[in-house]
Amino acid sequence: MRIIVCDILSRLRTSVKLTRSYCTTQTYVGCKSDEAPCKRLFNQKLFPEGISDYVTSEVLKFSPSIPVEEAITPPASWYSQPQFHTLDKASVFRKHWIPVGRVDQLKEPGQYIAGFITDDPYLVTRDETGKLQAFYNICRHHATLLVDDNSGTVSKFQCPYHGWTYTLSGRLAKATRLRGIKNFNAKNFGLIPLEVTTWGPLVFIKLSTDDTNSSDDLGVQLKEVKTRLDKMGLDNLRFVERRHYRVKCNWKVFIDNYLDGGYHVEYAHKDLAGLIEPKDYKTAVFDGFSIQSSSGNKGEKEGQDRIGSAVLFSHVYPNLFINRYGPWLDFNYTYPIDSENCEVVFDWYLEQDAMNELNSTEKEAKIAEDIRASEKVQDEDIVLCERVQKGLRSTSFEWGRYAPGVEQADHMFHVELATDYRDYLNNMKPEVVKQ
Numbered sequence: 001m002r003i004i005v006c007d008i009l010s011r012l013r014t015s016v017k018l019t020r021s022y023c024t025t026q027t028y029v030g031c032k033s034d035e036a037p038c039k040r041l042f043n044q045k046l047f048p049e050g051i052s053d054y055v056t057s058e059v060l061k062f063s064p065s066i067p068v069e070e071a072i073t074p075p076a077s078w079y080s081q082p083q084f085h086t087l088d089k090a091s092v093f094r095k096h097w098i099p100v101g102r103v104d105q106l107k108e109p110g111q112y113i114a115g116f117i118t119d120d121p122y123l124v125t126r127d128e129t130g131k132l133q134a135f136y137n138i139c140r141h142h143a144t145l146l147v148d149d150n151s152g153t154v155s156k157f158q159c160p161y162h163g164w165t166y167t168l169s170g171r172l173a174k175a176t177r178l179r180g181i182k183n184f185n186a187k188n189f190g191l192i193p194l195e196v197t198t199w200g201p202l203v204f205i206k207l208s209t210d211d212t213n214s215s216d217d218l219g220v221q222l223k224e225v226k227t228r229l230d231k232m233g234l235d236n237l238r239f240v241e242r243r244h245y246r247v248k249c250n251w252k253v254f255i256d257n258y259l260d261g262g263y264h265v266e267y268a269h270k271d272l273a274g275l276i277e278p279k280d281y282k283t284a285v286f287d288g289f290s291i292q293s294s295s296g297n298k299g300e301k302e303g304q305d306r307i308g309s310a311v312l313f314s315h316v317y318p319n320l321f322i323n324r325y326g327p328w329l330d331f332n333y334t335y336p337i338d339s340e341n342c343e344v345v346f347d348w349y350l351e352q353d354a355m356n357e358l359n360s361t362e363k364e365a366k367i368a369e370d371i372r373a374s375e376k377v378q379d380e381d382i383v384l385c386e387r388v389q390k391g392l393r394s395t396s397f398e399w400g401r402y403a404p405g406v407e408q409a410d411h412m413f414h415v416e417l418a419t420d421y422r423d424y425l426n427n428m429k430p431e432v433v434k435q
């Protein structure tokens with residue numbers, strides 16, 4: 001019965017173009033009763049007019065089956081047009097596991113982290129039983145954000161607007177002044193759940209309720225990365241510092257810059273270039289991730305202790321970087337803000353027993369110096385990415401080419417994107433896309 005009611009409401013809403021769903025069972029977003037109408041309503045909200053022929057033709061300009069030696073890069077529209085921000089939201093950031101924080105931020109019941117994945121506010125918390133729970137950070141009354149985009153500790157989630165109150169496991173526990181309301185069941189007005197899992201020290205969530213892309217799939221995706229990281233020591237690390245960077249470029253520009261196989265290092269990172277052995281630089285691409293690695297310079301250059309004897313830069317599709325060098329590991333997460341802005345978050349970890357020969361003041365100074373050196377590379381990358389974004393806006397630039405010996409990971413990233421875009425279009429407009 002529930003399925004039928006949902007479906008009828010969905011069809012009604014589609015046919016008369018209502019802008020809100022009145023579903024007395026569950027919300028369409030988290031509704032488990034029947035997937036099909038939920039998807040329909042979701043797509044209608046993202047693409048109220050349907051997917052335009054323009055977006056379709058721009059998606060099809062990059063073919064995932066053309067090898068890197070012959071391929072052109074994706075067109076500039078992928079990096080600058082607002083419709084592609086919506087497409088990224090719909091086809092990439094809903095579908096995949098997205099890193100949102102660290103397990104150490106959620107040790108105790110009531111600790112929470114909150115943020116946005118594109119336009120969707122989420123919160124992750126640990127409930128009274130110690131279980132991790134993730135929800136949309138949205139009050140079910142009139143959509144107010146329950147908690148700020150941040151982290152903290154609460155005993156329950158009370159909406160700051162009219163006081164509706166939810167338990168840590170998302171149940172609506174209190175809603176006053178509802179006398180006279182009809183067709184309302186508090187059981188159906190809990191916070192809308194999201195999938196959540198952990199890998200190593202990281203917490204991931206997934207917006208889509210599709211059965212594909214399980215947390216086991218994420219584990220498989222990360223297995224090879226973990227094997228390599230383990231060789232360089234993944235355990236015995238401690239979190240040191242987090243920094244946020246707002247970058248005036250599309251999120252994919254930032255990722256492209258990282259995946260060019262060290263191509264730009266000698267031109268744009270003069271200090272770093274002396275610390276990494278360019279002839280040992282290798283790129284390996286896999287399904288869903290890539291690994292760039294090299295050895296450190298054998299000499300005794302200043303700053304070599306930060307880089308050590310080997311470096312490993314891994315990209316996990318779509319937006320996670322794992323960088324291991326010397327005694328350091330840093331995770332970077334890149335989040336789209338709109339079509340021409342993104343936020344990059346860095347978390348630095350240091351080996352527990354690193355710098356043991358230093359006293360605490362010296363150690364603090366050395367950590368600050370190493371993070372400053374790391375940030376200098378980041379600042380240099382931001383300048384590059386913002387210059388690219390300005391170039392992409394020009395009417396003169398349509399697409400570029402790959403240097404096939406070094407930019408295989410860039411190409412693989414674009415293949416993954418193209419596959420996600422085509423899959424999504426295939427569902428929406430099966431008559432147009434033939435893979």
Ligand code: FES
Nearest residue numbers: 139141142159162
């Ligand atoms: S919007 Fe949350 S209680 Fe009204």
Ligand SMILES: [Fe+2]
Nearest residue numbers: 257264269381
């Ligand atoms: Fe760089």
